[in-house]
Amino acid sequence: MSPNRILARLSRADFGLLEPNLEAVDLPVRKQLHPRNRRIEHVYFPKNGIASVVTNDEHALEIGIIGREGMTGVAIIMGSKERPLHETYIQVAGKGQRLPATHLREAIKVSVTLHQSLLDYAHQFMTQMADTALSNGCHKIEKRLARWLLLADDRLDNHEIPLIPLTSSSGLCSAPQDRV
Secondary structure: OOOOHHHHHOOHHHHHHHHHHOEEEEEOOOOEEEOOOOOOOEEEEEOOOEEEEEOOOOOOOEEEEEOOOOOOOHHHHOOOOOOOOOEEEEEEOEEEEEEEHHHHHHHHHHOHHHHHHHHHHHHHHHHHHHHHHHHHHHOOHHHHHHHHHHHHHHHOOOOOOOOOOOOHHHOOOOOHHHOO
């Protein structure tokens, strides 16, 4: 099975619905997985590395991160046919597997247990997004950085976080209250 936690926790039967169409992929830094306002073609299950979900406004704040615990394209699991309003791209390089979105839609129609497992993850991810929004709005940059480092460390195998430019997309940009 996969070191991706979602795939690793699936029953053999549920994993068997996905496995024939899973494709191993490299996930280089800055690779766009889901551009804004474009149809989701594939969902990604990272094995390592980190994907960032960022807002589409002028500040492009990070509202969620996805690593080996999860998957991209949660709107697919919830039955949405809408195009994503946010962008998802790779912030820390890694490897993973991807699955055509059409195949995932069909698989969750066939298996209630698969659908429920993925909905459980979607709930966890939505909670993370809400917590991130709260942190971005209420905490000073030092607390936001500490939170991001902990989230990143949870998602990386070797506990080594590559130095990356701290841009607004990381959610660490200075808010007015942080400025002197």
